[in-house]
Amino acid sequence: YWGLETKRIGRPIRFFETVDSTQKIAHELAANGAEEGTIVLADEQTMGRGRLSRGWHSKKGKGIWMSLIIRPDIAVQKAPQFTLLAAVGVAGAIEDVAGLSPKIKWPNDLLIEGKKVCGILTEMVSQENRVLAIIIGIGINVNHRPGDFPDALKDKATSLAIHAGKEIPRAKLVQSFCLKFERLYDTYLKAGFLPVKTLWETYACSIGQRIEARMVQGTIRGKALGIDEEGVLLLQDDSGRIHHIYSADIEIEKD
Ligand code: BTN
The missing domain is CATH 2.30.30.100 (SH3 type barrels.)
Structure with missing residues:
Protein backbone atom coordinates (compact mmCIF):
# COMPACT_ATOMS: atom_id res chain seq x y z
CA TYR A 1 0.00 0.00 0.00
CA TRP A 2 1.56 3.22 -1.18
CA GLY A 3 -0.85 5.85 0.19
CA LEU A 4 -1.49 7.12 -3.32
CA GLU A 5 -3.66 10.16 -3.95
CA THR A 6 -3.60 9.80 -7.72
CA LYS A 7 -6.26 8.71 -10.19
CA ARG A 8 -4.12 6.97 -12.80
CA ILE A 9 -0.40 7.24 -12.08
CA GLY A 10 0.79 4.31 -9.97
CA ARG A 11 -2.43 2.38 -10.48
CA PRO A 12 -1.37 -0.32 -10.33
CA ILE A 13 2.12 -0.51 -8.86
CA ARG A 14 3.69 -3.90 -9.58
CA PHE A 15 6.35 -4.48 -6.95
CA PHE A 16 9.16 -7.02 -7.25
CA GLU A 17 11.96 -7.78 -4.86
CA THR A 18 14.53 -8.63 -7.50
CA VAL A 19 14.28 -8.24 -11.27
CA ASP A 20 16.78 -7.96 -14.08
CA SER A 21 15.36 -4.60 -15.17
CA THR A 22 12.04 -2.89 -14.41
CA GLN A 23 12.34 -1.30 -17.84
CA LYS A 24 12.35 -4.70 -19.51
CA ILE A 25 9.31 -5.85 -17.51
CA ALA A 26 7.44 -2.61 -18.25
CA HIS A 27 8.07 -3.14 -21.98
CA GLU A 28 6.58 -6.63 -21.74
CA LEU A 29 3.56 -5.36 -19.80
CA ALA A 30 3.05 -2.49 -22.24
CA ALA A 31 3.12 -4.91 -25.17
CA ASN A 32 0.42 -6.91 -23.41
CA GLY A 33 -1.88 -3.92 -23.04
CA ALA A 34 -0.96 -2.67 -19.54
CA GLU A 35 -2.97 0.42 -18.76
CA GLU A 36 -1.63 3.94 -18.54
CA GLY A 37 -0.22 4.71 -15.12
CA THR A 38 1.14 1.23 -14.46
CA ILE A 39 4.42 1.30 -12.52
CA VAL A 40 6.93 -1.50 -12.19
CA LEU A 41 8.99 -1.02 -9.03
CA ALA A 42 11.82 -3.15 -7.69
CA ASP A 43 13.95 -3.29 -4.57
CA GLU A 44 16.90 -4.54 -6.60
CA GLN A 45 17.87 -4.84 -10.27
CA THR A 46 20.50 -7.27 -11.45
CA MET A 47 20.75 -5.78 -14.96
CA GLY A 48 19.64 -2.17 -14.54
CA ARG A 49 19.91 -0.27 -17.81
CA GLY A 50 21.11 3.28 -18.32
CA ARG A 51 21.19 5.49 -21.39
CA LEU A 52 23.52 4.78 -24.28
CA SER A 53 23.74 1.05 -23.47
CA ARG A 54 25.28 1.71 -20.10
CA GLY A 55 24.40 -0.23 -16.99
CA TRP A 56 22.68 1.26 -13.96
CA HIS A 57 23.87 0.41 -10.46
CA SER A 58 20.72 -0.68 -8.55
CA LYS A 59 21.76 -1.90 -5.12
CA LYS A 60 19.17 -3.78 -3.09
CA GLY A 61 17.08 -1.69 -0.73
CA LYS A 62 18.95 1.53 -1.44
CA GLY A 63 17.05 3.24 -4.19
CA ILE A 64 13.91 3.63 -6.22
CA TRP A 65 14.15 1.61 -9.39
CA MET A 66 10.95 2.04 -11.32
CA SER A 67 9.41 2.22 -14.79
CA LEU A 68 6.19 4.08 -15.54
CA ILE A 69 3.98 3.33 -18.54
CA ILE A 70 1.97 6.16 -20.07
CA ARG A 71 -0.02 6.30 -23.29
CA PRO A 72 -0.42 9.87 -24.52
CA ASP A 73 -1.81 10.26 -28.05
CA ILE A 74 1.09 12.27 -29.44
CA ALA A 75 3.56 12.22 -32.33
CA VAL A 76 6.81 10.33 -31.69
CA GLN A 77 8.86 13.55 -31.91
CA LYS A 78 7.26 14.73 -28.69
CA ALA A 79 8.17 11.66 -26.63
CA PRO A 80 11.50 13.12 -25.34
CA GLN A 81 9.48 15.86 -23.60
CA PHE A 82 8.49 13.23 -21.09
CA THR A 83 12.06 12.95 -19.89
CA LEU A 84 11.85 16.60 -18.88
CA LEU A 85 8.37 16.16 -17.44
CA ALA A 86 9.50 13.22 -15.32
CA ALA A 87 12.63 15.10 -14.21
CA VAL A 88 10.48 17.96 -12.91
CA GLY A 89 8.26 15.43 -11.11
CA VAL A 90 11.22 13.74 -9.42
CA ALA A 91 12.82 17.09 -8.51
CA GLY A 92 9.55 18.18 -6.87
CA ALA A 93 9.22 14.92 -4.96
CA ILE A 94 12.80 15.21 -3.68
CA GLU A 95 12.16 18.76 -2.45
CA ASP A 96 8.95 17.63 -0.86
CA VAL A 97 10.11 14.50 0.92
CA ALA A 98 13.87 14.99 1.45
CA GLY A 99 13.92 18.79 1.75
CA LEU A 100 16.77 18.99 -0.77
CA SER A 101 17.07 21.14 -3.91
CA PRO A 102 18.21 19.06 -6.86
CA LYS A 103 19.19 20.59 -10.19
CA ILE A 104 18.34 19.14 -13.59
CA LYS A 105 21.09 18.70 -16.14
CA TRP A 106 19.49 18.45 -19.59
CA PRO A 107 17.98 16.15 -20.51
CA ASN A 108 17.80 13.53 -17.85
CA ASP A 109 20.12 13.84 -14.89
CA LEU A 110 19.26 15.17 -11.45
CA LEU A 111 22.25 16.46 -9.56
CA ILE A 112 22.91 17.48 -5.99
CA GLU A 113 26.09 19.46 -5.52
CA GLY A 114 27.17 18.38 -8.98
CA LYS A 115 26.76 14.66 -8.38
CA LYS A 116 24.13 12.43 -9.94
CA VAL A 117 21.26 11.41 -7.73
CA CYS A 118 18.75 10.33 -10.39
CA GLY A 119 18.81 9.19 -14.01
CA ILE A 120 15.89 8.92 -16.39
CA LEU A 121 15.61 6.68 -19.43
CA THR A 122 12.65 7.38 -21.72
CA GLU A 123 11.78 4.78 -24.32
CA MET A 124 8.74 4.36 -26.53
CA VAL A 125 6.69 1.98 -28.55
CA SER A 126 5.21 3.59 -31.66
CA GLN A 127 3.28 2.91 -34.80
CA GLU A 128 3.19 5.11 -37.91
CA ASN A 129 4.66 8.13 -36.16
CA ARG A 130 2.23 7.95 -33.22
CA VAL A 131 3.13 6.92 -29.69
CA LEU A 132 1.53 3.72 -28.40
CA ALA A 133 3.34 3.75 -25.07
CA ILE A 134 6.12 5.66 -23.36
CA ILE A 135 8.11 3.82 -20.75
CA ILE A 136 9.87 6.16 -18.36
CA GLY A 137 12.60 4.45 -16.37
CA ILE A 138 13.61 6.30 -13.24
CA GLY A 139 16.50 5.43 -10.94
CA ILE A 140 16.89 7.45 -7.75
CA ASN A 141 19.79 6.90 -5.34
CA VAL A 142 17.99 7.27 -2.03
CA ASN A 143 19.60 5.63 0.97
CA HIS A 144 23.12 4.79 -0.19
CA ARG A 145 25.96 5.61 2.16
CA PRO A 146 29.19 6.66 0.46
CA GLY A 147 30.57 3.09 0.68
CA ASP A 148 27.55 1.63 -1.11
CA PHE A 149 28.63 2.92 -4.51
CA PRO A 150 31.11 0.98 -6.61
CA ASP A 151 34.52 2.66 -6.99
CA ALA A 152 33.80 3.82 -10.53
CA LEU A 153 30.81 5.85 -9.33
CA LYS A 154 32.29 7.32 -6.15
CA ASP A 155 33.14 10.72 -7.63
CA LYS A 156 30.06 10.97 -9.83
CA ALA A 157 27.12 9.62 -7.83
CA THR A 158 25.46 10.58 -4.59
CA SER A 159 22.29 9.76 -2.68
CA LEU A 160 19.55 11.73 -0.96
CA ALA A 161 20.50 10.30 2.46
CA ILE A 162 24.08 11.51 2.10
CA HIS A 163 22.87 15.09 1.71
CA ALA A 164 19.87 14.96 4.02
CA GLY A 165 21.91 13.32 6.79
CA LYS A 166 19.18 10.77 7.38
CA GLU A 167 17.34 7.93 5.67
CA ILE A 168 14.54 8.98 3.34
CA PRO A 169 11.34 6.89 3.19
CA ARG A 170 11.15 5.47 -0.31
CA ALA A 171 7.40 4.86 -0.32
CA LYS A 172 6.78 8.56 0.42
CA LEU A 173 9.01 9.53 -2.49
CA VAL A 174 7.15 7.25 -4.88
CA GLN A 175 3.83 8.59 -3.64
CA SER A 176 4.92 12.23 -4.00
CA PHE A 177 6.38 11.59 -7.44
CA CYS A 178 3.15 9.97 -8.65
CA LEU A 179 1.06 12.93 -7.54
CA LYS A 180 3.41 15.53 -9.00
CA PHE A 181 3.77 13.63 -12.25
CA GLU A 182 -0.01 13.22 -12.61
CA ARG A 183 -0.57 16.97 -12.14
CA LEU A 184 2.15 17.84 -14.63
CA TYR A 185 0.86 15.31 -17.11
CA ASP A 186 -2.69 16.68 -16.84
CA THR A 187 -1.32 20.19 -17.41
CA TYR A 188 0.62 18.91 -20.41
CA LEU A 189 -2.46 17.27 -21.93
CA LYS A 190 -4.51 20.45 -21.47
CA ALA A 191 -1.99 23.19 -22.16
CA GLY A 192 0.95 21.54 -23.93
CA PHE A 193 4.65 21.57 -23.09
CA LEU A 194 5.05 25.30 -22.36
CA PRO A 195 4.01 25.29 -18.68
CA VAL A 196 6.24 22.24 -18.12
CA LYS A 197 9.12 24.07 -19.80
CA THR A 198 8.69 27.04 -17.47
CA LEU A 199 8.87 24.79 -14.42
CA TRP A 200 11.77 22.82 -15.87
CA GLU A 201 13.74 26.04 -16.27
CA THR A 202 13.50 26.77 -12.55
CA TYR A 203 15.48 23.56 -11.89
CA ALA A 204 17.90 23.70 -14.82
CA CYS A 205 21.59 23.94 -13.98
CA SER A 206 23.24 23.81 -17.39
CA ILE A 207 21.51 26.81 -18.94
CA GLY A 208 23.68 29.87 -19.56
CA GLN A 209 26.81 27.80 -18.95
C1 BTN B 1 20.64 7.10 -17.11
O1 BTN B 1 20.94 8.10 -16.46
O2 BTN B 1 21.47 6.57 -17.87
C2 BTN B 1 19.26 6.51 -16.98
C3 BTN B 1 19.17 5.51 -15.86
C4 BTN B 1 17.80 4.89 -15.71
C5 BTN B 1 17.77 3.82 -14.63
C6 BTN B 1 16.39 3.30 -14.35
S1 BTN B 1 16.29 2.33 -12.89
C7 BTN B 1 14.68 1.81 -13.30
C8 BTN B 1 14.64 1.58 -14.80
N1 BTN B 1 15.01 0.22 -15.12
C9 BTN B 1 16.19 0.16 -15.77
O3 BTN B 1 16.75 -0.89 -16.13
N2 BTN B 1 16.67 1.41 -15.95
C10 BTN B 1 15.76 2.42 -15.42
Whole structure:
Protein backbone atom coordinates (compact mmCIF):
# COMPACT_ATOMS: atom_id res chain seq x y z
CA TYR A 1 0.00 0.00 0.00
CA TRP A 2 1.56 3.22 -1.18
CA GLY A 3 -0.85 5.85 0.19
CA LEU A 4 -1.49 7.12 -3.32
CA GLU A 5 -3.66 10.16 -3.95
CA THR A 6 -3.60 9.80 -7.72
CA LYS A 7 -6.26 8.71 -10.19
CA ARG A 8 -4.12 6.97 -12.80
CA ILE A 9 -0.40 7.24 -12.08
CA GLY A 10 0.79 4.31 -9.97
CA ARG A 11 -2.43 2.38 -10.48
CA PRO A 12 -1.37 -0.32 -10.33
CA ILE A 13 2.12 -0.51 -8.86
CA ARG A 14 3.69 -3.90 -9.58
CA PHE A 15 6.35 -4.48 -6.95
CA PHE A 16 9.16 -7.02 -7.25
CA GLU A 17 11.96 -7.78 -4.86
CA THR A 18 14.53 -8.63 -7.50
CA VAL A 19 14.28 -8.24 -11.27
CA ASP A 20 16.78 -7.96 -14.08
CA SER A 21 15.36 -4.60 -15.17
CA THR A 22 12.04 -2.89 -14.41
CA GLN A 23 12.34 -1.30 -17.84
CA LYS A 24 12.35 -4.70 -19.51
CA ILE A 25 9.31 -5.85 -17.51
CA ALA A 26 7.44 -2.61 -18.25
CA HIS A 27 8.07 -3.14 -21.98
CA GLU A 28 6.58 -6.63 -21.74
CA LEU A 29 3.56 -5.36 -19.80
CA ALA A 30 3.05 -2.49 -22.24
CA ALA A 31 3.12 -4.91 -25.17
CA ASN A 32 0.42 -6.91 -23.41
CA GLY A 33 -1.88 -3.92 -23.04
CA ALA A 34 -0.96 -2.67 -19.54
CA GLU A 35 -2.97 0.42 -18.76
CA GLU A 36 -1.63 3.94 -18.54
CA GLY A 37 -0.22 4.71 -15.12
CA THR A 38 1.14 1.23 -14.46
CA ILE A 39 4.42 1.30 -12.52
CA VAL A 40 6.93 -1.50 -12.19
CA LEU A 41 8.99 -1.02 -9.03
CA ALA A 42 11.82 -3.15 -7.69
CA ASP A 43 13.95 -3.29 -4.57
CA GLU A 44 16.90 -4.54 -6.60
CA GLN A 45 17.87 -4.84 -10.27
CA THR A 46 20.50 -7.27 -11.45
CA MET A 47 20.75 -5.78 -14.96
CA GLY A 48 19.64 -2.17 -14.54
CA ARG A 49 19.91 -0.27 -17.81
CA GLY A 50 21.11 3.28 -18.32
CA ARG A 51 21.19 5.49 -21.39
CA LEU A 52 23.52 4.78 -24.28
CA SER A 53 23.74 1.05 -23.47
CA ARG A 54 25.28 1.71 -20.10
CA GLY A 55 24.40 -0.23 -16.99
CA TRP A 56 22.68 1.26 -13.96
CA HIS A 57 23.87 0.41 -10.46
CA SER A 58 20.72 -0.68 -8.55
CA LYS A 59 21.76 -1.90 -5.12
CA LYS A 60 19.17 -3.78 -3.09
CA GLY A 61 17.08 -1.69 -0.73
CA LYS A 62 18.95 1.53 -1.44
CA GLY A 63 17.05 3.24 -4.19
CA ILE A 64 13.91 3.63 -6.22
CA TRP A 65 14.15 1.61 -9.39
CA MET A 66 10.95 2.04 -11.32
CA SER A 67 9.41 2.22 -14.79
CA LEU A 68 6.19 4.08 -15.54
CA ILE A 69 3.98 3.33 -18.54
CA ILE A 70 1.97 6.16 -20.07
CA ARG A 71 -0.02 6.30 -23.29
CA PRO A 72 -0.42 9.87 -24.52
CA ASP A 73 -1.81 10.26 -28.05
CA ILE A 74 1.09 12.27 -29.44
CA ALA A 75 3.56 12.22 -32.33
CA VAL A 76 6.81 10.33 -31.69
CA GLN A 77 8.86 13.55 -31.91
CA LYS A 78 7.26 14.73 -28.69
CA ALA A 79 8.17 11.66 -26.63
CA PRO A 80 11.50 13.12 -25.34
CA GLN A 81 9.48 15.86 -23.60
CA PHE A 82 8.49 13.23 -21.09
CA THR A 83 12.06 12.95 -19.89
CA LEU A 84 11.85 16.60 -18.88
CA LEU A 85 8.37 16.16 -17.44
CA ALA A 86 9.50 13.22 -15.32
CA ALA A 87 12.63 15.10 -14.21
CA VAL A 88 10.48 17.96 -12.91
CA GLY A 89 8.26 15.43 -11.11
CA VAL A 90 11.22 13.74 -9.42
CA ALA A 91 12.82 17.09 -8.51
CA GLY A 92 9.55 18.18 -6.87
CA ALA A 93 9.22 14.92 -4.96
CA ILE A 94 12.80 15.21 -3.68
CA GLU A 95 12.16 18.76 -2.45
CA ASP A 96 8.95 17.63 -0.86
CA VAL A 97 10.11 14.50 0.92
CA ALA A 98 13.87 14.99 1.45
CA GLY A 99 13.92 18.79 1.75
CA LEU A 100 16.77 18.99 -0.77
CA SER A 101 17.07 21.14 -3.91
CA PRO A 102 18.21 19.06 -6.86
CA LYS A 103 19.19 20.59 -10.19
CA ILE A 104 18.34 19.14 -13.59
CA LYS A 105 21.09 18.70 -16.14
CA TRP A 106 19.49 18.45 -19.59
CA PRO A 107 17.98 16.15 -20.51
CA ASN A 108 17.80 13.53 -17.85
CA ASP A 109 20.12 13.84 -14.89
CA LEU A 110 19.26 15.17 -11.45
CA LEU A 111 22.25 16.46 -9.56
CA ILE A 112 22.91 17.48 -5.99
CA GLU A 113 26.09 19.46 -5.52
CA GLY A 114 27.17 18.38 -8.98
CA LYS A 115 26.76 14.66 -8.38
CA LYS A 116 24.13 12.43 -9.94
CA VAL A 117 21.26 11.41 -7.73
CA CYS A 118 18.75 10.33 -10.39
CA GLY A 119 18.81 9.19 -14.01
CA ILE A 120 15.89 8.92 -16.39
CA LEU A 121 15.61 6.68 -19.43
CA THR A 122 12.65 7.38 -21.72
CA GLU A 123 11.78 4.78 -24.32
CA MET A 124 8.74 4.36 -26.53
CA VAL A 125 6.69 1.98 -28.55
CA SER A 126 5.21 3.59 -31.66
CA GLN A 127 3.28 2.91 -34.80
CA GLU A 128 3.19 5.11 -37.91
CA ASN A 129 4.66 8.13 -36.16
CA ARG A 130 2.23 7.95 -33.22
CA VAL A 131 3.13 6.92 -29.69
CA LEU A 132 1.53 3.72 -28.40
CA ALA A 133 3.34 3.75 -25.07
CA ILE A 134 6.12 5.66 -23.36
CA ILE A 135 8.11 3.82 -20.75
CA ILE A 136 9.87 6.16 -18.36
CA GLY A 137 12.60 4.45 -16.37
CA ILE A 138 13.61 6.30 -13.24
CA GLY A 139 16.50 5.43 -10.94
CA ILE A 140 16.89 7.45 -7.75
CA ASN A 141 19.79 6.90 -5.34
CA VAL A 142 17.99 7.27 -2.03
CA ASN A 143 19.60 5.63 0.97
CA HIS A 144 23.12 4.79 -0.19
CA ARG A 145 25.96 5.61 2.16
CA PRO A 146 29.19 6.66 0.46
CA GLY A 147 30.57 3.09 0.68
CA ASP A 148 27.55 1.63 -1.11
CA PHE A 149 28.63 2.92 -4.51
CA PRO A 150 31.11 0.98 -6.61
CA ASP A 151 34.52 2.66 -6.99
CA ALA A 152 33.80 3.82 -10.53
CA LEU A 153 30.81 5.85 -9.33
CA LYS A 154 32.29 7.32 -6.15
CA ASP A 155 33.14 10.72 -7.63
CA LYS A 156 30.06 10.97 -9.83
CA ALA A 157 27.12 9.62 -7.83
CA THR A 158 25.46 10.58 -4.59
CA SER A 159 22.29 9.76 -2.68
CA LEU A 160 19.55 11.73 -0.96
CA ALA A 161 20.50 10.30 2.46
CA ILE A 162 24.08 11.51 2.10
CA HIS A 163 22.87 15.09 1.71
CA ALA A 164 19.87 14.96 4.02
CA GLY A 165 21.91 13.32 6.79
CA LYS A 166 19.18 10.77 7.38
CA GLU A 167 17.34 7.93 5.67
CA ILE A 168 14.54 8.98 3.34
CA PRO A 169 11.34 6.89 3.19
CA ARG A 170 11.15 5.47 -0.31
CA ALA A 171 7.40 4.86 -0.32
CA LYS A 172 6.78 8.56 0.42
CA LEU A 173 9.01 9.53 -2.49
CA VAL A 174 7.15 7.25 -4.88
CA GLN A 175 3.83 8.59 -3.64
CA SER A 176 4.92 12.23 -4.00
CA PHE A 177 6.38 11.59 -7.44
CA CYS A 178 3.15 9.97 -8.65
CA LEU A 179 1.06 12.93 -7.54
CA LYS A 180 3.41 15.53 -9.00
CA PHE A 181 3.77 13.63 -12.25
CA GLU A 182 -0.01 13.22 -12.61
CA ARG A 183 -0.57 16.97 -12.14
CA LEU A 184 2.15 17.84 -14.63
CA TYR A 185 0.86 15.31 -17.11
CA ASP A 186 -2.69 16.68 -16.84
CA THR A 187 -1.32 20.19 -17.41
CA TYR A 188 0.62 18.91 -20.41
CA LEU A 189 -2.46 17.27 -21.93
CA LYS A 190 -4.51 20.45 -21.47
CA ALA A 191 -1.99 23.19 -22.16
CA GLY A 192 0.95 21.54 -23.93
CA PHE A 193 4.65 21.57 -23.09
CA LEU A 194 5.05 25.30 -22.36
CA PRO A 195 4.01 25.29 -18.68
CA VAL A 196 6.24 22.24 -18.12
CA LYS A 197 9.12 24.07 -19.80
CA THR A 198 8.69 27.04 -17.47
CA LEU A 199 8.87 24.79 -14.42
CA TRP A 200 11.77 22.82 -15.87
CA GLU A 201 13.74 26.04 -16.27
CA THR A 202 13.50 26.77 -12.55
CA TYR A 203 15.48 23.56 -11.89
CA ALA A 204 17.90 23.70 -14.82
CA CYS A 205 21.59 23.94 -13.98
CA SER A 206 23.24 23.81 -17.39
CA ILE A 207 21.51 26.81 -18.94
CA GLY A 208 23.68 29.87 -19.56
CA GLN A 209 26.81 27.80 -18.95
CA ARG A 210 29.49 26.52 -21.24
CA ILE A 211 28.88 22.89 -22.00
CA GLU A 212 30.16 20.10 -24.14
CA ALA A 213 27.54 18.04 -25.98
CA ARG A 214 28.74 14.59 -27.03
CA MET A 215 26.68 12.94 -29.71
CA VAL A 216 27.08 10.01 -32.08
CA GLN A 217 27.88 12.52 -34.84
CA GLY A 218 30.56 14.27 -32.80
CA THR A 219 31.11 16.79 -30.04
CA ILE A 220 30.00 20.43 -29.98
CA ARG A 221 31.22 22.94 -27.40
CA GLY A 222 29.50 26.19 -26.64
CA LYS A 223 26.98 27.98 -24.49
CA ALA A 224 23.68 26.34 -23.55
CA LEU A 225 21.06 28.99 -24.37
CA GLY A 226 18.06 27.07 -23.09
CA ILE A 227 15.43 24.71 -24.42
CA ASP A 228 12.91 25.53 -27.12
CA GLU A 229 9.15 25.07 -26.90
CA GLU A 230 9.61 21.37 -27.77
CA GLY A 231 12.25 20.63 -25.15
CA VAL A 232 15.15 20.63 -27.61
CA LEU A 233 18.44 22.04 -26.26
CA LEU A 234 19.78 25.16 -28.00
CA LEU A 235 23.55 25.30 -28.04
CA GLN A 236 25.52 28.24 -29.45
CA ASP A 237 29.02 27.38 -30.63
CA ASP A 238 31.92 29.84 -30.65
CA SER A 239 31.18 30.96 -34.20
CA GLY A 240 27.72 32.05 -33.04
CA ARG A 241 25.88 29.26 -34.80
CA ILE A 242 22.95 27.76 -32.88
CA HIS A 243 22.63 23.98 -32.84
CA HIS A 244 19.45 22.10 -31.98
CA ILE A 245 20.40 19.14 -29.79
CA TYR A 246 17.85 16.35 -29.59
CA SER A 247 19.93 13.84 -27.68
CA ALA A 248 23.42 14.03 -26.21
CA ASP A 249 25.62 13.50 -23.21
CA ILE A 250 26.26 16.85 -21.58
CA GLU A 251 29.35 17.83 -19.69
CA ILE A 252 29.29 21.21 -17.94
CA GLU A 253 32.70 22.78 -18.51
CA LYS A 254 34.54 23.82 -15.38
CA ASP A 255 36.24 27.17 -15.49
C1 BTN B 1 20.64 7.10 -17.11
O1 BTN B 1 20.94 8.10 -16.46
O2 BTN B 1 21.47 6.57 -17.87
C2 BTN B 1 19.26 6.51 -16.98
C3 BTN B 1 19.17 5.51 -15.86
C4 BTN B 1 17.80 4.89 -15.71
C5 BTN B 1 17.77 3.82 -14.63
C6 BTN B 1 16.39 3.30 -14.35
S1 BTN B 1 16.29 2.33 -12.89
C7 BTN B 1 14.68 1.81 -13.30
C8 BTN B 1 14.64 1.58 -14.80
N1 BTN B 1 15.01 0.22 -15.12
C9 BTN B 1 16.19 0.16 -15.77
O3 BTN B 1 16.75 -0.89 -16.13
N2 BTN B 1 16.67 1.41 -15.95
C10 BTN B 1 15.76 2.42 -15.42
